[in-house]
Amino acid sequence: MDWIEIGTIADIPPRGARCIVTPNGRIAVFRTADDAVFALDDRCPHKGGPLSQGIVHGKAVTCPLHNLVISLDTGRALGVDEGEVRTVPVKREGDRLFLALEIGTHRAA
Amino acid sequence: MMTEKLVIVGNGMAPGRMLEHLFEEAPGRYQVTIFNAEPRVNYDRIMLSPVLSGEKNYEEIIIHGDGWYIKNGIVLYKGHKIVSIDRAAKCVTSDQGVVESYDKLVIATGSVPLILPVPGRDLAGVLTYRDLDDVNAMLLAAQSRARAVVIGGGLLGLEAAAGLKERGMDVTVLHLMPTLMERQLDAAAGYLLQKAIETRGIRVVTKANTKAILGTHKVEAVELADGTIIPATLVVMAAGIRPNAGLASRAGLDVNRGILVDAEMQTSDPNILALGECVEVDGHVYGLVAPLYEMARVAAARLAGRNTAGFVHSDTPTKLKVTGIELFSLGDFADGGDRDEIVLRDAAAGVYKRLIVKENRIVGTVLFGETSDGAWFNDLKKKKTDISEMRDTLIFGQAYQGSALLDPMAAVAALPDDAEICGCNGVCKGKITGAITAKNLTSLEDVRAHTKASASCGSCTGLVEQLMRLTLGDAYNPSAVQPMCGCTSLGHDDVRRLISAKRLKTIPAVMQELEWKTSCGCAKCRPALNYYLVCDWPDEYADDYQSRFINERAHANIQKDGTYSVVPRMWGGVTSAKELRAIADAVEKFAIPTVKVTGGQRIDMLGVKKEDLPGVWADLGKAGFVSGHAYAKGIRTVKTCVGSDWCRFGTQDSTRLGIRIEKFMWGSWTPAKVKMGVSGCPRNCAEATCKDVGVICVESGYEIHFAGAAGLDIKGTEVLGLVNSEDEALETIVALVQMYREQARYLERIYKWAKRVGVDEIRRQIFQDPEKRKAYFDRFVFSQKFAQVDPWSERVSGKDKHEFRPMAILALAEAAG
Numbered sequence: 001m002d003w004i005e006i007g008t009i010a011d012i013p014p015r016g017a018r019c020i021v022t023p024n025g026r027i028a029v030f031r032t033a034d035d036a037v038f039a040l041d042d043r044c045p046h047k048g049g050p051l052s053q054g055i056v057h058g059k060a061v062t063c064p065l066h067n068l069v070i071s072l073d074t075g076r077a078l079g080v081d082e083g084e085v086r087t088v089p090v091k092r093e094g095d096r097l098f099l100a101l102e103i104g105t106h107r108a109a
Numbered sequence: 110m111m112t113e114k115l116v117i118v119g120n121g122m123a124p125g126r127m128l129e130h131l132f133e134e135a136p137g138r139y140q141v142t143i144f145n146a147e148p149r150v151n152y153d154r155i156m157l158s159p160v161l162s163g164e165k166n167y168e169e170i171i172i173h174g175d176g177w178y179i180k181n182g183i184v185l186y187k188g189h190k191i192v193s194i195d196r197a198a199k200c201v202t203s204d205q206g207v208v209e210s211y212d213k214l215v216i217a218t219g220s221v222p223l224i225l226p227v228p229g230r231d232l233a234g235v236l237t238y239r240d241l242d243d244v245n246a247m248l249l250a251a252q253s254r255a256r257a258v259v260i261g262g263g264l265l266g267l268e269a270a271a272g273l274k275e276r277g278m279d280v281t282v283l284h285l286m287p288t289l290m291e292r293q294l295d296a297a298a299g300y301l302l303q304k305a306i307e308t309r310g311i312r313v314v315t316k317a318n319t320k321a322i323l324g325t326h327k328v329e330a331v332e333l334a335d336g337t338i339i340p341a342t343l344v345v346m347a348a349g350i351r352p353n354a355g356l357a358s359r360a361g362l363d364v365n366r367g368i369l370v371d372a373e374m375q376t377s378d379p380n381i382l383a384l385g386e387c388v389e390v391d392g393h394v395y396g397l398v399a400p401l402y403e404m405a406r407v408a409a410a411r412l413a414g415r416n417t418a419g420f421v422h423s424d425t426p427t428k429l430k431v432t433g434i435e436l437f438s439l440g441d442f443a444d445g446g447d448r449d450e451i452v453l454r455d456a457a458a459g460v461y462k463r464l465i466v467k468e469n470r471i472v473g474t475v476l477f478g479e480t481s482d483g484a485w486f487n488d489l490k491k492k493k494t495d496i497s498e499m500r501d502t503l504i505f506g507q508a509y510q511g512s513a514l515l516d517p518m519a520a521v522a523a524l525p526d527d528a529e530i531c532g533c534n535g536v537c538k539g540k541i542t543g544a545i546t547a548k549n550l551t552s553l554e555d556v557r558a559h560t561k562a563s564a565s566c567g568s569c570t571g572l573v574e575q576l577m578r579l580t581l582g583d584a585y586n587p588s589a590v591q592p593m594c595g596c597t598s599l600g601h602d603d604v605r606r607l608i609s610a611k612r613l614k615t616i617p618a619v620m621q622e623l624e625w626k627t628s629c630g631c632a633k634c635r636p637a638l639n640y641y642l643v644c645d646w647p648d649e650y651a652d653d654y655q656s657r658f659i660n661e662r663a664h665a666n667i668q669k670d671g672t673y674s675v676v677p678r679m680w681g682g683v684t685s686a687k688e689l690r691a692i693a694d695a696v697e698k699f700a701i702p703t704v705k706v707t708g709g710q711r712i713d714m715l716g717v718k719k720e721d722l723p724g725v726w727a728d729l730g731k732a733g734f735v736s737g738h739a740y741a742k743g744i745r746t747v748k749t750c751v752g753s754d755w756c757r758f759g760t761q762d763s764t765r766l767g768i769r770i771e772k773f774m775w776g777s778w779t780p781a782k783v784k785m786g787v788s789g790c791p792r793n794c795a796e797a798t799c800k801d802v803g804v805i806c807v808e809s810g811y812e813i814h815f816a817g818a819a820g821l822d823i824k825g826t827e828v829l830g831l832v833n834s835e836d837e838a839l840e841t842i843v844a845l846v847q848m849y850r851e852q853a854r855y856l857e858r859i860y861k862w863a864k865r866v867g868v869d870e871i872r873r874q875i876f877q878d879p880e881k882r883k884a885y886f887d888r889f890v891f892s893q894k895f896a897q898v899d900p901w902s903e904r905v906s907g908k909d910k911h912e913f914r915p916m917a918i919l920a921l922a923e924a925a926g
Contacts, residue, residue: 006917015629015655018916029916033629050671053659055632062632064659064667069632101919108920 003091003098004105009037010095017061019052022105027088028052029097030072032059038072039090039099045070045083112140115412116201116209118191118356119217120145122154122565123385123401125172127215130409132181138413141183142209144201147240148188150175154240155398155533155566158430161244161272163610194360196378213380213412216357216368220350220386220396225260229322235344238269250343251276258282258331258341260319262289264429266347267302270311271431273345275610281339282306283317283331285348293427293438297454298461298477305434305459314339352387352394367394372419374408384408390420398533398565399425426487426532428480428568432611435476437483440490441465442473453504462504469497482506484572488528521575530572533565541573545580553577594633596625601854605641614646616653630656637855640742643778644850647892654909660740663912664900665722673722674715675701676739677729678775681749681767681787682710691732695725709746709784711737723913726901735775735899742856743778744785744846747771748796752789752806761806763789766835770842776897777889780853780862783846798826801859802842807831811838815845815871816863824860827868830876844885845875851888 012018012031019042020027026042028051036059042052049065059072069078070085077083089100117124120143128141156170178185189203200210222237224230236246247269250257254277259270262284274280282289288299289306303313318334322344330340352367363369363377367389374382374390384404386396395401403420410417426439442465453462458478464486465473471490476483485507489496502509507523524530526539544550544559556573557564563573577585592598599607604623613619616638620630630638635656642650654662665673679688692712696704702716717725726736738745747770750756752763767787786797787804796819797803803814803826810833814826829845832838848871853862863871874881904913 004919006919011911011916013655013911018911021915021918023919023921026915047669048671050667053663053667053671055635055658056655057629057631057635058627060631065669067632102921104922105919106922108918 001089001100002103002105004101004107005096005098006107007097008095009035009092009097011097012037015056017052017054017056019050020099022101024102026050026052027099028061029090029099030056030061032056032072036072037090037092037097039088040070040072040075041086041088043085044068045077045085046081051085113138113212114210115139115141115213115215116211117141117143117215117217118194118201119143119215119219119385119387120147120151120185121217121219121385122151122172122398123219123405124215124217125151126402126405127217127384127409127412128181128183130406131412134409134415135413139213141181142186142211143178143183144186144189144191144203144207144209146188146190147242149241150178150185150187152241153565155430157238157241157244158268158272160241161247161269162275162432163272163606164432166606167241191356194356194381196360196381199380211380213382215408215412216376216381216383216387217385218353218356218387221353222346223349223351224346225319225348227319227321229324229328230346232322232324232328233326234324234328234342235322235346238265238345238347239350247273247343247345248276251278253342254278255342256281256340257343257345258339259345259347260331261347261349262286262313262315263292263347263349264290264427266345267306268430269345269347270306271309273343274309274311275612277612278343280310281312281314281341283319283333283339284313284315285318287315289313289315290427290429290438294436294477295442295463295475297463298436298438298475301459301461301477302429302434302436306431350386350396352389354387357383357387365389372407372421373411374404374420375411382408382411391422393422397425397427399535402534424490426474426483428566430566430568435478435480437474437476437480439475439483439487440471440473442475448472451500451504464504466496466500469495469500471496484528484530484569485524487532488524491529521572522579530576531560531562531565531569534561536560536562538576541576542580545577550577551581551584593637594631596620596627596630596634597623599623601637604638605645605852605854608638608641609645614642614649615651616642616656640778640780640855644892647895661742662909663719663722664736664740664904665717666740668715670716672716672718674713674739675717675722675725675729676707676711676713676737677734678737678771679711680771681747681764683749683764683768684712688732688734691729691734695728698728699725701725707739707746709739710748711739711746713739720913720915723905727905730899730902730905734901736901738775741778742781743783744771744774744776745782746784748784748786748800750787750789750794752787756789758792759789759806760808761789761811761835763787763795763804763806766804766806766811766838767795769835770839773839774843774846774889774893776899777846777850777893778896779846779850781856781858783849783859785842799823800826802845804838804842810834813838813841813845816860816868818858818860822860827863829872840882840886841875843889844882845871847885847889848875851885 006020015033017028017030028040028042030038042050044063046068049063051061053064054061060069062069068081071078075085075087091098151173153170153172159165189205191201192204193202202208222239256279257273259266259282262282270280270282288296289302320334321332323330328344330338332338354364354368357368358364368383368387370376370383370388374384376383385401407420424440429436449466451464460478463475470493474486496503524538528538530538541560541562550556563570593601619638639653639656659667665675699721701714705713707713747767749764749767753759783801785802786795786800788795788797789806799817799819805812810831812831813829817826818824849859
C-alpha cells in the first residue's frame with residue numbers, strides 16, 4: 001500500500017464529504033463536525049448508493065437512496081440494517097490528507 | 110332527593126376544582142349555574158406566562174372544555190358579571206339582566222390587580238396581568254417590538270417581563286424594593302435572580318418609585334420619583350393583587366381584607382360559601398393555587414353534606430415559571446436570634462442554597478440555580494424532622510445522606526410515600542404510585558387525569574415521570590408525543606413552537622437549548638430543523654447546506670445509479686421553440702440518455718452526471734431557464750389548461766393565473782412538496798382537484814381548492830371558498846401556503862396537515878379573517894425576498910464548486926516499457 005495525497009481538509013466541508021475517483025471505483029472521504037476524517041468505498045452495501053452524497057452526522061452517514069445509516073468508523077450498517085462497506089485508511093499530516101491505496105496509484109488531476 | 114340549586118359567581122380554578130370534587134361526592138344533588146365575567150371556560154391561569162412567552166397556546170391550558178359543562182348539566186353564562194346578590198330573596202342579578210335564584214351560593218370572584226394611584230394610570234397602553242384578555246393585549250402590543258415597562262418585580266411581574274422579552278420587546282422592570290421578589294427570596298438569591306434576569310437582556314431598576322405615567326392619549330413614558338424618565342409604549346402593572354370582595358361587601362357579608370370565611374369556607378350567611386383568592390381565612394389571604402385547591406376540597410365536602418377536616422394554613426413553595434431560571438422558596442427565611450442558617454454557594458455555577466433552621470428543624474428554604482432537593486426539604490419541614498444527625502451534609506441534599514445514592518432515580522425512590530410531589534394539587538408520592546398500579550396508567554396524561562399531579566403549573570413533571578419509571582420500569586414510554594427522531598424526546602410541534610418562542614436561530618442553538626441527545630443530530634432531524642429555521646427567520650438564518658438532503662444541495666434529483674435528473678421551470682407548463690431548442694441542444698451536447706414529459710407539465714432530462722450539472726444549467730440558463738425545483742420540498746409546479754385563451758368552454762384565463770401564481774411563489778421552501786393546478790372550467794383538464802392547492806375557474810370567479818392527494822393516498826380536494834378576482838385568488842393561495850409553511854411538520858403534505866388542524870380552522874383563518882390572511886400573505890412576501898434566487902445560475906457562477914467536482918482523480922502508473 002502507498003499513502004497517496006488527495007488534498008487538504010479544507011477541501012471537505014465540515015459534516016460533509018467529497019469523492020475520489022480511482023481506477024477501482026470511487027472512494028468517499030468524510031469530515032465530521034469535529035474534523036475527524038474517514039474514507040469508505042462510495043457504494044452503499046444496500047443498493048450501491050453514493051455515500052458521499054449522504055448527510056453526515058456524528059460518526060455516521062445516511063445513504064441518500066434509502067436511508068441506510070453507515071458507521072464511518074467500521075463501514076457497518078447501524079441499527080437494524082445489515083451490510084458492510086470497505087473502509088479505506090486515511091492519514092492526516094497537518095492539513096494534508098492521504099489515503100492508503102494500491103501501490104502505483106498516483107494523482108492524475 | 111330534590112335537586113337543589115347551586116349558583117357560582119366566578120369560573121376560575123378554585124370553583125372548577127370544587128365542582129369536580131362535588132360531582133364525585135354527590136352526583137346529581139345540585140343543578141349548577143355559573144356566571145363567568147370572562148367570556149370563556151375554565152382555564153389554567155398559572156399557565157398564562159407560558160402562553161405569553163409562546164411556549165403554550167390557549168387551547169392547551171383549558172381545564173374544562175365546553176363538553177365538560179354540557180356533560181355535567183351546568184348552565185354557564187359566559188361574559189356575565191354578577192352585579193348584586195339579594196340575600197333575602199336568595200337570588201343574583203347579572204349585568205346583562207339575568208336573575209337566578211339559589212339554594213346555595215358560592216362566591217369565587219378571585220382577585221383584582223393593584224393599580225398604582227399615579228397620574229396617567231388610565232392611559233391607553235397601561236395593562237394589568239390577570240387574565241387571558243390581558244395576555245392577548247400584551248401580545249398585540251408586543252408586535253410593535255417597542256419598549257415595555259413592567260411595574261413590579263415579583264412573581265407575576267418577572268414572568269410578564271420574560272414573556273414580553275421572548276416576544277421581542279425591549280423590557281425594563283421597575284421594583285420598589287431593593288431586591289427582586291423580596292417576599293419570597295432573601296437578598297442573596299434576589300441578587301442572583303436579578304443577574305439571571307439581566308442576562309436575558311431585561312433591564313432591572315430597583316428602589317424605583319413610580320411617580321407618573323406620561324403621555325397624551327397613549328403611554329409614552331414612565332416617570333420615577335427621582336426624575337428619571339423611561340420611554341415606553343406598554344406599561345404592565347404587576348404590583349400585586351387584592352381580594353375582589355366588592356360584591357360580597359355590597360351584599361352585607363362580613364368582609365375584612367377579603368371575604369371572611371370560617372375553616373369550612375362559610376361566610377357570615379349560612380347559605381353562602383366563598384373560596385379562592387377573594388377570601389380571608391384565619392387572617393390569611395392566598396394567591397397560590399395549592400391552598401385554593403385545598404379550599405375547593407373543603408367547600409365541596411361541605412356542599413355534599415359531609416364532615417371533613419377544615420382548612421388549615423400551610424406554607425406553599427414558590428417557583429418562578431421562567432424557562433431556565435431555577436428558583437425555590439419556602440417558609441420563613443428572615444434572620445433571627447433563635448435561628449441558624451446553613452448556606453452553600455457555587456459562584457461559577459450560579460448556585461445558592463440556604464436553609465433556615467430553628468431548634469434543629471427546617472423552617473425555611475431558599476434555593477437558586479439548583480432546586481432538585483426542594484421537595485425533600487419541604488418534606489423535612491412539613492414533618493418537623495429533627496435534622497441534627499445529618500446537619501453537616503444536609504445542604505448537599507438527599508443524595509448525600511446515608512449511602513451514596515448517585516442514581517438520580519434513587520433520590521425519588523428514597524422519598525417516603527407521603528412526600529408531597531405536586532405542590533399545586535397536594536398530591537403525595539404514594540397516591541401517584543398507587544394510582545399507576547391500581548389503574549394501569551402508562552402515560553403522563555393518564556396520571557395527570559387520575560391524580561392531578563403535575564396538571565397545574567407542571568414544574569413537577571420530571572418528578573412524576575421518574576415515579577412512573579420507578580413504578581412501571583421499562584413499560585413506561587415517557588413520550589406521549591412521537592419524538593422527531595432519536596436525538597430528542599420533543600415532537601415536531603413542540604420544536605417548532607420553541608424555536609419561535611425562544612427565538613432560536615441556528616441549529617446548534619436549537620440543539621443546545623432543547624437538549625438534543627446527540628452532538629450533531631441525524632439525517633431525520635437536521636433537514637427538519639433547517640427548514641423550520643429557514644421558515645421562521647428568513648432574513649437572519651444562514652441556510653445550512655450540510656443539513657439538506659442531497660437533492661436540495663445539488664439542485665437536481667438523485668437517481669438510482671447516482672446520476673441526476675434536471676427539470677427546468679416552464680411557467681404554467683407553457684414553453685416556446687427557443688426553450689425547446691435549448692433543451693434539445695443540451696441533451697445532445699451532454700449525451701443525456703432520457704428525455705421525458707412529467708405529470709406536472711415539465712420536461713425532465715434524466716441520467717445527467719453530477720460533474721455535468723453546472724454545464725447543463727449554464728446552457729439552459731442562456732435560454733432563460735431557471736431551476737424548476739423538481740427536487741425540492743418547496744413550490745414545484747402549477748399545471749394549467751389553456752382556459753379562455755383557446756378553449757371554447759374556458760371561463761377565465763387559467764393559463765395566465767397559473768403563470769402568475771408560479772412566478773409569485775417559486776423559490777419558496779415548504780414542509781413538503783407543493784404542487785398546484787389551475788383549471789379554466791369545471792371540466793378540470795388541469796386536474797386541480799387532486800392537487801395540494803388547486804383553482805377551478807367558474808363564470809362567477811375562482812373556486813379555491815386545497816388538500817388533495819394523488820400519490821400514496823388518493824383524495825379529492827376540499828373547497829376553501831370562492832373569490833371574485835385573480836388578485837384575491839393569489840392572496841388567498843399565498844396566505845394558505847404560508848399558514849401551512851408555519852404550522853406543518855417537516856415532510857407533512859398539505860392534506861395531512863389539514864386533517865390534523867381541521868379544514869374549518871384553516872377556512873376560518875384564511876377565508877373568514879381578512880386581517881389574518883393579509884398577515885400570512887405579508888410574511889410570505891417578506892420571506893420571498895430571500896428565497897427567490899435561482900440556485901442554478903448561482904452555481905453556474907461558482908457557488909459550492911466542491912459539490913460538483915471530485916476531490917481528486919487518481920490513476921494507476923502504467924508499467925514502464
